[in-house]
Amino acid sequence: MKPLPAVGLASSTLQLSDFAIKILSKEHKLFQPTESETPENHVVLQDIANHFYRLISELDRNDLKKLTADPKRPKLSEAAEQLLKLSDEIKELTTPLIDSVLQAQARGSFGDPKWQTGREALLSVQKKKDISALKKKLKHVSVEVNTSLLLALRQYLEQSAETGLPVFSDDDAPHVHPRERWQNQAMDMIHENSWKPKNKKNVEEFSKLVETLIQSENEARFRSDLFAKLQFPAMNDRLQSVPEPFEGSYEWLLKSPSNGCQKQKENNFLDWLASTEGQNLYWITGKPGSGKSILMKYLLRNEQLFPSLEAWSGSSPGIIAGFFFWSSGTELHNSGCGLLRTLLYEALQDMIYGPLQKDPGVIQWLFADRSEQSLSYGGGMHDFTFADLRRAFELMMSDVSKKFFFLIDGLDEIEDFPTEVVELLRSSTKRDNVKICTSSRNSPAYQDAFENRPHVVLDDRMNNDIRAYTAHLFDEEERFAHIRNQESPDQTVESIVVGGLVKKACGVFLWATLSAEFLLQSISEADDLSTLYFHVEALPMDMEGLLTHIFQSLDRVDLEQAARLFRLVNAHGYPTLLGLSFANDLDTASGVKAEVRPLNESETSARLEQIVELVTVQCRNFLTVFEAGVDPTTESSDEEDLDQGKSARLRINYTHRAIRDFVQSARIGEQIRNATGNNKFNSDENWANASLWNLKTLHHDGDSKLPLWNHIAWCIEYALRLEEKDGKVRLTYLDEVGRAGITERKDLINLAAIDLPDGVTTESFLDLAVWLNLGGYVRIKAKDTDRKEIKHSLEYEKVVRKRLGRGGEDRWVGEQKKLKAAYASTTPELYQLLEYYAKAVAMRFATPKPHLDIPEHV
Template sequence: MDPLSALSVASGVIQIVDFSAKVISRTREIYLSADGALEENSFLEDATANLSELSTELTEEIRQTVWGFRSKGSGFGRKSADEQLIQLAKDSRMVATNLLEKLDRVKRKKDGGKRNALNQGIRSILEQKEVSGLADRLDQIRKQVDTALLLSLRKRIGEIPELRKETTSALEYEKKAELLASLQDNDWKPTQKGEMVEFSNSLILAVDMDVEQRFFNMILARLYFSDLPDRYEAIPKAHQNTCEWIFEDDPQQIESCEWDSFTKWLSGTDGDNLYWIAGKPGSGKSTLMKYLFNDSRTSAQLQTWAAGRPLIQAGFFFWNSGTVMQMSRMGLLRSILHSSLSNDKKTVMQIFNHRWQKFVAFGGGRQTFTWSELVQAFEALIAPSETPKTFFFVVDGLDEFDGDHKELVHLFLNAAEYPHVKACVASRPWLVFADSFEDRPCLLLERLTKKDIHHYVTSAFNNNKHYTRLSKLEPERASTLINGIADKAAGVFLWVHLVVLSLLEGLSNADRMSDLLARLEVLPPGLESLFDRLLSGLDPIYFKHACQLFRLVMARDRPLLLELWFADNEDHDSAMEAEIKTLSPDEVMDRLETMNRRLISRCKCFLEVESWHEDPSVGLSTHSYVRFIHRTAKDFLQSSDMWKTILNATGHDAFDPERHWANGFMGILKAVNTTSDAKWENFIWCIEYALMLENKLQSSFVDYLDEVSRAGMKNCEDYRTSKYVKRVGFDTIRRPPALQSFLDFAVWFNLVGYVRVKAKTASRDELLHATQFKGILWREQIEESWLAGKVMLTKAGFITDRSALKQVLSNSLQSKSSELRKEKWEKTKRRFFLKKVDASNTTSQETPKV
């Protein structure tokens, strides 16, 4: 075993041993406490989560180490020092597993949070002799691990120089490096007790580094959310040769007060530390913000202002068409803190010290962040410190925030009061922002983009062979067309984009230059008028289909293109009868291309496929998402009059988007071969939509869920292993027994309606097996899980009332018990009497068997 692996295994063993000893000590303390003032509930939750996490990590270390032995052909039959270390690791893991089972029993006995129940649970543990055995075994393991590790390291002393650099720089285990270096003197041997103590102390320091790293990783995981990068990635990149002006100050424009120099602001030290970029809807604010956030010239100019101090850059792009986190203040600060702290363990330990103390004690500090805590962390991050840093924050779409806009304004104005903090923010020119930022450096985007629009239009037309031919024949009219578009756009890039697409469609019909100019003349200025014109020009049949697609995407923001193909089916029950058969790659691509063509022909650019629209050469894939072209397009469709038109076109309730999505995900589950993650996610979405419909229609979709079960058992192997629900965020919940049927799963996820119906025909044994899953998964345990990032879970009551499920199971089991007693009595009579006795005939005189 190489030294680094040996240290990792030993560190894992020591952490489990020390923590398990603390847990046993604390349970005694709880039991002896007379007033019950200790936080027993949080202790049990924290201890269970931490112990499970330690056990899981050590299991992985053992697996990798044993695999390394075997891959190198090492003998694994003799009791070498390495094998002793591995055996100690397995022993400690076994102790942890045993202790976890006991803690789990306590948690179940304390259901309802009653003090007496908790004490009874603790008593049941402490009175068992095996607990003393666990404590003794922990003590033995702790004594043996130092010696086993030392012997393992001494055998491979020559490998240390090669590992030292990697250990200190890449893995940042400085204490481990020091420990390894202390063994490089071949004459040193731990012959004296003091020398062994010195080695043990060095090992403890190395273990402490591991604990700090685990806490650091936990905090970053708590700050991160699954869709954090989605909005940034969805913003179109700036077109070639556009946005350059932001770094190339035009003296004439600056002198005429068109805008305040951005480059001078970046490098300036005059105290004006907030810059406001304002612009009309569709003027390209987000594209510009993404451009300047990424451009190396931004960092170069900031270095002048930073004056040699470390520079930390972080950004957030609000998105009111996205998830709750993408449009909330919580998402803003979690994103900024995550970006700012990703490579700064020391600062994390400082600003989250209150959590660190709980983590060191019993693995606590895992609770969900509150707004006040995030604000305090942000203020602590940017506050002046002994090690000065500079901060540059980019925040786009202040107007897309779903709360009080003044709150955001004050947050960044206060931050910008520090001389070492700069913030560049963007929004529509609403009064709340105009009043707050009136004395700050700023620019109004639509006044500065005419040249960019000219570049964009010229490039788009020059890539069309029909236009190239026409422009050579009529160069003056070609120039008039481009200038006319730029003038009529009034700085709104989205309007230009839609108009260019319309004119290119005319070119495909062999329009003349005069036809193109006539098209431009009749196209109205302003986005809303243009949107109305585009939709009114659709064929009536296409318009109905377009409205159905609008409703589908409204009901499920940013679906995958393949998901939309399955949902866009005239028969919303088609997947129920479909065969369980995996589509070939060619068949999948055919469906992707078909759906993309439908969007282009029906939706007139209101809906588009991300990335493909910007660069069709990228191609379509199962990872292609569908989105509204812009927030303004979605706002237009959701306006009162337009939404009435859409509902009328689709027959109101006659078209049910949830029913179509339920059908769509059933189709995907049956037909698409994808990753385990995606299969499990599709499986869960089927259940979610079934619950939405049950909640809306007050009718249980038992047949649908039965078919989901059948497809899941065949196509989704993780339906049985349930590996994605075993770990919830950084916490670990009790692993359930093996799933035997969908009834087990229904009890596990508290699907009361389904259980109520199926319990009537299920056997008592099936019900008893399913009852084992009751209470494994609670709402508070899944709020920040992998599933919560993917599935709504609680929108339709995914985690329903526990008492309702308990009552259903109780009533069903009582009923089954009655039936079982009756059945046993009939069997007894048949065995005991020569003839079958009619239980209603009390005068029967049958002769018993002898």
């Protein structure tokens, strides 16, 4: 049975009331953290304001509350009607508090003594008697809410007795919502104690029970916020980009050595995993491209490991988590913070929602200061530092009742805190309840740290896997059929091609795959065994030489196309495949001309097939396609679900770090720039066009809201980059962004999920331009825009900036550097110009017109 709507509405109402009473009370101290620096007054006050906004928004989204907007709503019970009325009253009482908090924030100055209570801050802008009066009103209304909730639950009990409706659900059932569990407990106590809403003492007893509901709701909100803060959107992208291991490869690692080599026996992976003798770190190393990441993907959650893990963990529950460093990815992919956020997130998900079903209070334990800040004033969601995360990670591992197994790939790709991370791994594996398998290149720093630990040098062991892979590849190729007819006992495809590639690869799997694919692309119907022999012999043995050999095989047309794609990927990171197809368009004005509609299936398929062909042939497999945004540890049994939205998840990046370094080297980079006309090619112009295409073709999945903000923000960012280069405002382009993102999608728009107050809507692109301080665009548009639209934009700017507060823009424009700079700039004369044009024409004659130069535009 789901929680009753009345319980949800009462809970939201009382959470808002309870928080307001805390802030108004001299007894409620603002929590001062012990493990990190105490936040400044203005930060605390902004957190308070943000929490008020959030609680009001949650109250407005309540199902019962939404019914009030429906003129045909069914008749509600007396208790429900009373709760709706009280929720409005609480909202009216608390909404002005936000203004008072922000006024106190504005009055404060740097270096002020830390306020000990919210009341102390409010006294700088309000009278003591007004604060006390408001607090008294809130307490009175809260009692009425408790009374109405008691009435609602009692009426449900009585109705259930008459009609036979179910009263309770199974408290022990998995994933029972805390509100449902509380509801069961409340109705049981109401029935057992015969509590009545007209009995003051009964209401007081019931109110104590309601306090536990509010506490559990606040704790659940903190857990949800903390998980959201640990997680980052691209968390699994590196794991997804690593190719699946070829069938049968790497199995040797999970078998006992067949010869009598004592060193191999000591380094046997499963023996190490099962051992309780204290050697708790295993190092996988090898040359670049030897297949370390593929092996780590093969090991992550591999069921063949479980018996050995269980032998080590004994009766203790085991937790498995993994992280893959990625220098070609986002900042978090190659940072110590990204590592610890991922390991903490995966481990805690496993503990709370996995088989362990551990008390979710473990999150409050690990992040005690943040939990107290959250409960005290709605804070605790500031950015993590490496030190914050390390404390929580070490505290988690201190729980010796559990065993932790972590797989960490690509240590050599870390860019911040490398020394601290290596030291953390070494100190962690001194614990008996922690095992870590890590991989890196065989550089001196990692040799010194790990050489005396159990380890495997991958390129020493890969020959058989390379042989199996290349043999399979050539067996599947139909064009080899006529060549196989030429085989003799002394000369076969196996001996000449496969054997030659295995020998030259020297255990480097990437070398073998690139060489094999290159040979397959190069072969023709006229080739014979002798030609194949010379092709293989011509391949350089070192990776740098091989990449140069493949790159130089490109003819002029292929080189020009490949160079365009390389420059586009270099400029973006790892874009979506569909986005790259838009960016590759030679007509960089095609996005402006395009319709505002999703692509149909055939259009999408045609674009994807074309760009995949270019990546495979013209780019010689230097780039690879993978599916991002999917949890690789879960599988769906519904094939349709797997296909839905897949095109939006397909991304592209360099096949390997060694290839990226080669393409971005000075020597090859110059050739690539020359092939694209050097300065004639402007990647920002191409990506501006692609961003508008993305915005216009955004698929609407039936939800009442459409998340357009990220696409709009990138359109603006690229327009600002182009404006910076030539001084010309992209007026036509930005107008089209407004049409595609706002004018034609008013019913669907969900800009930034800002939770704008009631009645405030995004009407036009000018609203965004004024809010974001796009000075050039605003100066051009102001003269010819209707004054009502200008007035709306000025009001919109005030409301949204107030709503976001200090630093709130980071969530919306943090990635877009030019947009962030525009937002932070101060141009009072621009607002004077807008105020001038917002006046009626007759009134303008009495006001001098501010002078601002009108920039060039295209």
